[in-house]
Amino acid sequence: MSGTKKTDAFLQRAIELAIQSAKQxxxxxxxxxxxxxxxxGEGYNQVTKNCDPSAHAEIIAIxxxxxxxxxxxxxxxxxxxxxxxxxxxxxxxxxxxxxxLVYAATANDAAKAGFDDQFIYDELAKPASxxxxxxxxxxxxxxxxxxxxxxxxxxxxxx
Amino acid sequence: MSGTKKTDAFLQRAIELAIQSAKQxxxxxxxxxxxxxxxxGEGYNQVTKNCDPSAHAEIIAIxxxxxxxxxxxxxxxxxxxxxxxxxxxxxxxxxxxxxxLVYAATANDAAKAGFDDQFIYDELAKPASxxxxxxxxxxxxxxxxxxxxxxxxxxxxxx
Numbered sequence: 423m424s425g426t427k428k429t430d431a432f433l434q435r436a437i438e439l440a441i442q443s444a445k446q447x448x449x450x451x452x453x454x455x456x457x458x459x460x461x462x463g464e465g466y467n468q469v470t471k472n473c474d475p476s477a478h479a480e481i482i483a484i485x486x487x488x489x490x491x492x493x494x495x496x497x498x499x500x501x502x503x504x505x506x507x508x509x510x511x512x513x514x515x516x517x518x519x520x521x522x523l524v525y526a527a528t529a530n531d532a533a534k535a536g537f538d539d540q541f542i543y544d545e546l547a548k549p550a551s552x553x554x555x556x557x558x559x560x561x562x563x564x565x566x567x568x569x570x571x572x573x574x575x576x577x578x579x580x581x
Numbered sequence: 582m583s584g585t586k587k588t589d590a591f592l593q594r595a596i597e598l599a600i601q602s603a604k605q606x607x608x609x610x611x612x613x614x615x616x617x618x619x620x621x622g623e624g625y626n627q628v629t630k631n632c633d634p635s636a637h638a639e640i641i642a643i644x645x646x647x648x649x650x651x652x653x654x655x656x657x658x659x660x661x662x663x664x665x666x667x668x669x670x671x672x673x674x675x676x677x678x679x680x681x682l683v684y685a686a687t688a689n690d691a692a693k694a695g696f697d698d699q700f701i702y703d704e705l706a707k708p709a710s711x712x713x714x715x716x717x718x719x720x721x722x723x724x725x726x727x728x729x730x731x732x733x734x735x736x737x738x739x740x
Contacts, residue, residue: 429719430719433719433721434721434723437721437723437724437726437727440726440727441723441726441727441730443727444727444728444730444731444734444737445730445734447734447736447737447738449731449740450727450728450730450731451727452727469653469676469740470653470738470740473647473648473651473652473653474643474644474647474648474653475643475647475653475654475655475673475676475677475678475740476635476640476643476644476673476676476677481635484633484634484635485633485635488632488633488634489632489633492632493632494628494629494632494633494634495634496634504724504727505724506718508672508676509668509669509672509705510668510669510672510673510676512704512705513667513668513669513672513701513705514634514635514669515714516700516701516704516714517628517634517635517667517669517701518634518635519634520714521714521715522714522715522716522717523714523715523716523717524716524717524718524719525716525717525718525719526718526719526720526721526723526724527721527724527725527727527728528718531724531725531728532728534728535728535731535732536732536739541675542672542675542676543705545671545675546668546671546672546702546705547706555674555675555679555680555681555682556680556681556682557681557682557683557684558681558682558683558684559665559683559684559685559687560588560589560592560683560684560685561685562592562593562596562685562686564593564596564600564685565596565663565664565685565686565690566686566690567596567599567600568596568599568600568602568603568609568610568611568663568686569603569609569686569690569691569693569694571600571603571604571609572603572608572609572694573694573695575603575604575606577606578603578606579606579629580695581608581628581629581634
């Protein structure tokens with residue numbers, strides 16, 4: 423297959439996972455991670471199925487891909503998602519060092535189906551005092567002790 | 582114990598988890614979830630240990646708490662974190678419907694130890710074309726099919 427056809431096939435697979443999930447009472451989202459033109463991780467939304475608010479399709483695909491290649495970074499991978507990722511998943515993409523994202527449905531499409539990512543994007547941009555949740559910063563003598571331990575540990579693995 | 586003393590004890594526990602983690606080559610972060618004055622979930626950073634970029638302390642604590650109460654929402658819980666959460670974890674807090682957050686170290690403290698959450702916050706606020714990763718939107722005939730399935734499924738569980 424040509425590069426374009428392969429891209430289409432990977433995106434198609436992410437969409438198929440989303441459709442299957444929605445039919446089986448999961449959230450209507452799917453994702454795959456591709457490395458060297460092979461799928462190394464797949465996911466569909468399992469929030470309600472697994473009682474895990476973090477179990478979005480992209481996060482599950484990232485977890486599976488990392489497990490499969492025994493690494494915590496996916497530097498040379500592409501994430502194909504059935505839909506534009508929410509801020510949790512976008513942040514996970516950065517933490518996973520994924521350089522490339524391809525998606526089909528837009529955040530606006532998702533909003534029409536009741537998934538309002540924009541609310542979270544807006545909240546993240548607000549200062550703590552204006553966020554809708556209560557946020558309290560308590561100063562603590564040991565607050566930085568874990569960072570001191572971390573920085574003095576010469577065998578630490580940065581991520 | 583008074584309310585304040587209990588809050589101090591929960592925050593202390595989150596900090597202890599962070600210190601223990603840093604000593605054992607984990608990321609220097611810890612978190613606990615509290616419901617009705619009892620800890621129902623704990624977590625420390627296991628990104629490198631478990632090869633999982635999403636395994637931040639707060640996300641692990643949320644997963645454990647949800648499993649323990651068999652729910653995907655933590656409506657009446659408080660999250661105590663050793664440090665101000667990154668945007669992935671802040672987003673997870675919203676998805677989990679957690680109304681209250683208490684933390685000790687600041688994002689600025691974390692940055693000094695090499696954890697630059699601000700980079701991700703800044704990236705999230707940028708339009709796709711200006712983000713540091715490649716983002717491609719491909720229109721697809723089936724892009725909204727999973728949402729149609731979802732909306733027509735009367736037994737769907739919203740989350």
